[in-house]
Amino acid sequence: MKNIYGVTRLELEEFLISNEFKKFNASQIYEWIYQKKIENFDLMSNLSLNLREILKQNYTFNKLEVIDHLSDKMADKFLFRLSDNEKIEAVLMHHDYGYSLCISTQVGCNMGCAFCESGRLKKVRNLEKEEMVLQILEVEEILNLKITHVVLMGIGEPFDNYDNVIGFIDIINDPKSIALGSRHITVSTSGLIPAIKKFTEYDKQVNLAISLHAPNDELRSKLMPINKAYPLSELMPVLKEYIKKTNRRLTFEYIMLYGVNDTEECAKELAKLVRGMNAYINLIPYNETSHIEFKKSTQERIMKFYDILKKENVCVTIRKEFGSKLKAACGQLRSIYEEG
Numbered sequence: 001m002k003n004i005y006g007v008t009r010l011e012l013e014e015f016l017i018s019n020e021f022k023k024f025n026a027s028q029i030y031e032w033i034y035q036k037k038i039e040n041f042d043l044m045s046n047l048s049l050n051l052r053e054i055l056k057q058n059y060t061f062n063k064l065e066v067i068d069h070l071s072d073k074m075a076d077k078f079l080f081r082l083s084d085n086e087k088i089e090a091v092l093m094h095h096d097y098g099y100s101l102c103i104s105t106q107v108g109c110n111m112g113c114a115f116c117e118s119g120r121l122k123k124v125r126n127l128e129k130e131e132m133v134l135q136i137l138e139v140e141e142i143l144n145l146k147i148t149h150v151v152l153m154g155i156g157e158p159f160d161n162y163d164n165v166i167g168f169i170d171i172i173n174d175p176k177s178i179a180l181g182s183r184h185i186t187v188s189t190s191g192l193i194p195a196i197k198k199f200t201e202y203d204k205q206v207n208l209a210i211s212l213h214a215p216n217d218e219l220r221s222k223l224m225p226i227n228k229a230y231p232l233s234e235l236m237p238v239l240k241e242y243i244k245k246t247n248r249r250l251t252f253e254y255i256m257l258y259g260v261n262d263t264e265e266c267a268k269e270l271a272k273l274v275r276g277m278n279a280y281i282n283l284i285p286y287n288e289t290s291h292i293e294f295k296k297s298t299q300e301r302i303m304k305f306y307d308i309l310k311k312e313n314v315c316v317t318i319r320k321e322f323g324s325k326l327k328a329a330c331g332q333l334r335s336i337y338e339e340g
């Protein structure tokens with residue numbers, strides 16, 4: 001039995017055709033599930049009884065279990081339990097332009113970034129498509145609201161789970177499902193070059209964010225082991241190619257770590273690194289965790305860094321802090337539960 005929330009419309013059409021039903025039944029089924037929020041094939045009254053029976057024999061409507069929900073004015077944080085008892089989290093941010101959900105893509109992460117809670121908890125497995133789709137559907141249902149933006153910045157490295165992530169995007173972007181616009185979806189990666197190359201050929205206008213965090217290989221390799229396999233000297237040309245081919249603007253994420261990567265020299269080196277690219281830099285206040293030694297930059301150091309980039313004509317923004325009180329950074333809620 002497969003979970004129906006993880007089936008792309010194309011996969012559903014193939015299933016229908018191979019069982020001698022009509023391709024357009026897939027649109028009808030999608031409308032029942034995603035627009036009318038029906039969780040029972042028996043209630044899909046415009047499908048033949050025969051088809052309902054076959055669907056019942058092949059697909060389940062299993063959901064994720066919500067085991068914790070913290071909330072304040074700016075954010076809601078959810079901890080989910082998966083069918084094999086693993087835990088993942090999602091964070092809803094309340095923006096003036098809408099609701100943005102940060103979802104997990106794996107249980108844990110193998111990239112081992114020095115500053116990150118998710119990397120401290122090694123990857124157990126990839127998330128299935130339905131486990132990503134259901135983070136959205138269940139948050140919408142619990143809070144009775146419509147999520148307008150989705151960012152793949154929770155636990156995990158999306159490009160280490162490439163096929164499921166693309167299938168997931170195909171599902172949520174489908175006009176017959178929740179129809180989340182591709183420009184409202186952002187994938188964040190630590191820089192897996194082969195996947196970035198594949199993504200360059202992907203036909204949807206999904207946003208790409210690169211976790212940069214350092215302006216040179218020496219420092220980046222210390223913070224992010226992935227940089228040893230895919231150093232900046234190889235990554236930057238691939239990103240330039242991505243921008244050229246897709247005509248899209250790239251985001252660089254840069255966490256501000258006190259005394260580590262927030263110096264004036266780093267700012268100048270960073271400006272040089274991204275010069276001439278259609279990209280902007282998002283400076284992220286570091287969310288301190290009890291397990292990891294890094295400290296967050298002071299407001300003054302962040303402003304100084306920002307000013308240097310501005311003077312060098314680099315597009316730069318400072319990310320608003322969300323839910324740090326809710327332990328909202330990557331993996332933090334889950335890591336508390338792991339320790340009981």
Ligand code: SAH
Nearest residue numbers: 116153156157188189190211253287329330
């Ligand atoms: N693995 C992907 C996506 C998930 S991490 C990636 O690394 O891009 C999403 C973002 O959160 C990354 O930019 C990551 O560096 C950042 N991050 C991790 N731990 C953080 C923390 N404690 N405070 C602030 N940002 C953090």
Ligand code: SF4
Nearest residue numbers: 109111113116119190
């Ligand atoms: Fe993984 Fe991203 Fe955390 Fe690095 S920052 S360990 S890639 S989740």
